[in-house]
Amino acid sequence: MNLKQAFQALVVTGALFSPVAQAIDITGAGATFPYPIYAKWADAYRKATGVGLNYQSIGSGGGIKQITAKTVDFGASDMPMKPEDLEKYGLVQFPAIMGGDVMAYNVKGIGSGAITLGGPMIADIYLGKIKMWNDPAIVKLNPGVKLPNQAISVVHRSDGSGTTFIFVNYLSKVSAEWKSKVGEGTSVAWPTGVGGKGNEGVASYVQRIDGAIGYVEYAYAKQNKVSVAKMANRDGNVVAPGDDTFAAAAAGADWSKAPGMYLMLTDQPGKSSWPMTGASFILMHKVQDRPATAREVLKFFDWSFKNGAKMADELDYVPMPDPVVKLIQSAWKSQIKDAAGKSLY
Numbered sequence: 575m576n577l578k579q580a581f582q583a584l585v586v587t588g589a590l591f592s593p594v595a596q597a598i599d600i601t602g603a604g605a606t607f608p609y610p611i612y613a614k615w616a617d618a619y620r621k622a623t624g625v626g627l628n629y630q631s632i633g634s635g636g637g638i639k640q641i642t643a644k645t646v647d648f649g650a651s652d653m654p655m656k657p658e659d660l661e662k663y664g665l666v667q668f669p670a671i672m673g674g675d676v677m678a679y680n681v682k683g684i685g686s687g688a689i690t691l692g693g694p695m696i697a698d699i700y701l702g703k704i705k706m707w708n709d710p711a712i713v714k715l716n717p718g719v720k721l722p723n724q725a726i727s728v729v730h731r732s733d734g735s736g737t738t739f740i741f742v743n744y745l746s747k748v749s750a751e752w753k754s755k756v757g758e759g760t761s762v763a764w765p766t767g768v769g770g771k772g773n774e775g776v777a778s779y780v781q782r783i784d785g786a787i788g789y790v791e792y793a794y795a796k797q798n799k800v801s802v803a804k805m806a807n808r809d810g811n812v813v814a815p816g817d818d819t820f821a822a823a824a825a826g827a828d829w830s831k832a833p834g835m836y837l838m839l840t841d842q843p844g845k846s847s848w849p850m851t852g853a854s855f856i857l858m859h860k861v862q863d864r865p866a867t868a869r870e871v872l873k874f875f876d877w878s879f880k881n882g883a884k885m886a887d888e889l890d891y892v893p894m895p896d897p898v899v900k901l902i903q904s905a906w907k908s909q910i911k912d913a914a915g916k917s918l919y
Contacts, residue, residue, distance in 0.1 A: 606633060637651050686801035690805065708723050792815050868912075
């Protein structure tokens, strides 16, 4: 493999690296949901500090496995770990960014935003109960839209994924049948459909298959110009995805009362709330074997919180509000330490 091929291989696997440093300074792995903003932050941070980041966009399940095995400096997951699991593995978690899942579709002649879907309806599509685009339930919610007599091709993730967790966590809240038959997790036993790897895999399938529907992180849908549906939210209002509706869903979140910062933002009340909003979390060990590296990780996220809000807005993510950042910094100071018990922040 020559130098050019090696570079291309790193790009394909979602690696971010620093040409300034001889060795990669920080390593992380996990969620694909926040990858676009982590990539943007990493590039800006390298230019500002010369410190590089290698983040492998492999899915939340992989991120949890790698951080528990201590093969990376931090893990990333859109499924927050429960407080008892954090304690079991000696981890601390904090939210780094917020965004949303969207329903991408490919129906000829129907542009982006022209179709509206409801949560129970989406659950029935993924349960295999609603099979056609002109099903009466979809027609009723979309007066004036010429929905074709065409089979719906369901697309889902094939890998362990926090994007999946946000999606099925939402479906479990709005559909008792989904909750009892399928449930939630980073991966589930899908009743129907074809699987694609990563947000990019699902988006690619949706673009290629006429009549397809799939869930993806909004930044991926936007970057790939995939048509996305509006949704009827908990208050019964029809809303479009975007940083304003993601922020509306996050507005009522009280992170200070969430043990281990375990908090879900799906199906939140509010007239403008996007129903499939979620946060992406960073996982680190409380006791650090390599304190200097851990300190660099904290410096990176500290810098990103202070300087990365505009970049997040540009990609339609929602930055963490200042009061939440203060809670996060307090957690860093009290919980992330070296072997001698000295705080690393």
